[in-house]
Amino acid sequence: MAKKINPKQFLRIQNLNSMKKVYLDNASTTALYPEVIAEMTKILTEDYGNPSSTHSLGRNAKSILELSRKSIAKHINATASEIIFTSCGTEANNWIMRSAVKDLKTKRIITSKIEHHAVLHTAMALQNEYAIQVDYVKVKPNGELDLTHLAELLSEEKKTLVSLMHVNNETGTILDLDRVSQICQEHNALFHSDTVQSIGKSKIDLQKTPIDFIVASAHKFHGPKGTGFAFIRKNAGLQPLFFGGEQEKGVRPGTEAIHQIAGMAKALELSNQNLETDSVYIASLKAYTIEKLKVNFPDFKINGENTFYNLLNVTLPLDESKTSMILFHLDMKGIAVSRGSACQSGSIRPSHVLAEMLSPNDLKKPNIRISFSHFNTIEDIDLLIEGLKNC
Ligand code: PLP
Numbered sequence: 001m002a003k004k005i006n007p008k009q010f011l012r013i014q015n016l017n018s019m020k021k022v023y024l025d026n027a028s029t030t031a032l033y034p035e036v037i038a039e040m041t042k043i044l045t046e047d048y049g050n051p052s053s054t055h056s057l058g059r060n061a062k063s064i065l066e067l068s069r070k071s072i073a074k075h076i077n078a079t080a081s082e083i084i085f086t087s088c089g090t091e092a093n094n095w096i097m098r099s100a101v102k103d104l105k106t107k108r109i110i111t112s113k114i115e116h117h118a119v120l121h122t123a124m125a126l127q128n129e130y131a132i133q134v135d136y137v138k139v140k141p142n143g144e145l146d147l148t149h150l151a152e153l154l155s156e157e158k159k160t161l162v163s164l165m166h167v168n169n170e171t172g173t174i175l176d177l178d179r180v181s182q183i184c185q186e187h188n189a190l191f192h193s194d195t196v197q198s199i200g201k202s203k204i205d206l207q208k209t210p211i212d213f214i215v216a217s218a219h220k221f222h223g224p225k226g227t228g229f230a231f232i233r234k235n236a237g238l239q240p241l242f243f244g245g246e247q248e249k250g251v252r253p254g255t256e257a258i259h260q261i262a263g264m265a266k267a268l269e270l271s272n273q274n275l276e277t278d279s280v281y282i283a284s285l286k287a288y289t290i291e292k293l294k295v296n297f298p299d300f301k302i303n304g305e306n307t308f309y310n311l312l313n314v315t316l317p318l319d320e321s322k323t324s325m326i327l328f329h330l331d332m333k334g335i336a337v338s339r340g341s342a343c344q345s346g347s348i349r350p351s352h353v354l355a356e357m358l359s360p361n362d363l364k365k366p367n368i369r370i371s372f373s374h375f376n377t378i379e380d381i382d383l384l385i386e387g388l389k390n391c
Contacts, residue, residue, distance in 0.1 A: 019334035022380045022387075027169050027197060027311055027371035028338055032267070033222045039266045040224060043259040051256050052247065061258050068265035072229060075272050076214075077205045084230045084248050085261050089196040089217035090118040092230035093163075095241045095252070096192050096213045097122045100161040101130050103239040106190065108133040110153050111163045112145055114170075114353045119163050119194055137164065139356040143173035143304035147183065154187035161190045166204075166214075167197040170353040170369055171304035172311025181210045190236075196220055196228075200271035201279070201310060212236060216268075218260065222373070223267030227260035278374040283309040285372050285381060292385045303354060303367065315358070315367045318391065323366045326391050330368075333387045337368045 023031065043064065049057030051065045066080070073080045086092040097119070100106045109123045113136050127134045135153050138146040145164065154160065162184050166175050177193060184191040192213040195204065200221025204214070213236070217228040232238055232251075244253030271278075289312060293300045299317035307313075318326070330337060339351065350363045370384070 020383070022335040022376075022383050024370045024372060024376065024380060024384060025336045025338050026373040026376075027172075027220070027369065029219045029225065030222045030373055031375055032224065032263075033270050035270060036223055036263045036267045040259045040263040043262050047258065051258060052245065061256075064258055064262050065256055068261045071265045072268055075268050076199070076231065077207045078231050079234070081249075082206075082231050082234055084232055084252050085256060086215075086228050086230055086252060087226055087257075088228045089194070089215050089220075091241075092215035092217075092228055093118040093192075093194055094122050096215070096230060096232070096238065097126060097161065097163060098241060099238040100190060100192070101126045101132055104159075104161075104190070104237055106132065106159050106161045108135065108158045108160045109163055110135045110137060110150065110160055110189070112137045112139060112165075113356045114139055114143070114145075114168055114173075115163070115165055116169055116194060116196070117352075119165065120352075123163065133158070141357055143168065143171045143307075143353075143357050145175060147176070147179060150180070151183050151187070154183065154189055160187070161192055163192045163194070165194040165197070167195075167202075167308045167311070168304070168353060169197045169311075170351055171313045171357070172197075172307030172371075173304045174306065174308055177204070177209050177211060185210060197308070197311075200268050201275070201308070203272075203275070206231065206233075218264035218267055221267050221271045223264040224260045227257055227264050229264070274374065279309055281374055282372045282376075285376055285378070286310070286312050288378060289370060289372075289381050289384070292381060296385055296389060301362070303357060310372045312370045312372075313354075313367065314370070315362055315365050316388065318366045320364045320366070322391060323364065326366045326368065326388075329391045330384070330387050333383070333390075335384055335387045337370050337384070339368060 047060055047064055049061035051058060051062040069080045069083050073083050109132060111119060111123050123134050126132055138149045140146055164175055164180060166177055181191055190212045193211050195214040196217045197220060199216035212233045214231045219225040238251060240251045247253050247256055286309060297317055301315045303313040303315060327339060354363060
């Protein structure tokens with residue numbers, strides 16, 4: 001029997017549906033480009049062959065797959081054979097780190113306590129399983145990593161994988177990839193960077209920056225969920241995480257999701273094409289938000305310094321009791337922001353990233369992560385500020 005909806009509940013759902021939605025959680029995921037939806041719909045409808053089949057439908061799918069690989073490689077100045085498709089950024093991070101330990105016989109991972117859990121929890125699991133050493137680079141109060149400490153850690157000679165993210169997904173602090181690659185080269189260490197938050201939003205040239213491994217996730221740059229890629233520098237020697245067919249040269253078996261991969265390639269192409277205009281526009285939205293916060297919440301604090309143009313993490317001068325309800329109140333007004341990474345935004349546990357940067361007292365205060373995209377407008381920001389004032 002169908003469940004009866006109580007009339008009050010029904011009205012609330014109707015109100016929410018007709019309300020203007022303000023989406024300011026783009027570090028969590030992004031809306032798709034219409035062109036990506038069109039491309040994926042065409043492929044789902046017409047190009048449904050299996051790329052491993054030898055008939056013409058299969059060959060057509062194979063050609064879409066390889067053209068997507070070539071296009072993605074071009075945007076980061078890599079070769080097509082260095083791009084391996086995965087189901088997401090988490091898978092790519094897990095694969096690289098696990099194979100570095102299991103197959104490349106890495107004895108130590110150097111990472112930081114502000115990494116995404118896809119890296120942090122993988123490092124901990126590998127430490128338990130393989131008894132490797134895991135060291136953490138010190139985090140400064142402004143969210144930057146202490147690169148002198150990284151060099152000090154590396155002075156202990158041991159086969160090492162350094163795993164440090166490019167743009168932090170909670171605060172937007174930026175790692176100097178050139179500097180860290182150089183330090184790793186000087187100490188003969190492998191360098192893996194989780195670039196999930198920066199691919200499609202900044203230029204990365206892998207000929208100029210000698211990183212060994214990077215990873216990306218399509219849904220962070222207006223592509224589909226459920227697909228990503230790993231860049232594995234030529235002759236790195238990584239072995240598969242699981243076994244099956246010959247897809248992806250046997251290092252990542254499983255029938256390729258052609259529509260997702262082509263959607264990802266299209267999203268990256270559009271993101272790069274629009275990068276200059278979009279980044280200037282998004283930075284102006286961020287600056288406007290800061291100005292508005294200054295006027296309405298004079299004692300607010302920005303968490304992190306010199307942060308990425310699409311991310312703003314702030315502590316608000318509101319009562320501690322509001323911490324757990326602030327997202328709910330904004331949500332009731334149709335405004336989506338978050339408190340940290342999506343996986344923990346439903347929890348009231350303090351962020352593991354902010355815990356490394358803030359005093360215990362500041363950590364208790366309400367904080368939100370506002371993350372912008374080119375789809376946002378000044379009106380969105382005004383609605384957010386009004387929403388916060390009424391929290
Ligand atoms: N790494 C970072 C920095 C992220 O922000 C995320 C997603 O939130 C991931 C990894 C995981 O990516 P995916 O959702 O594709 O598994």
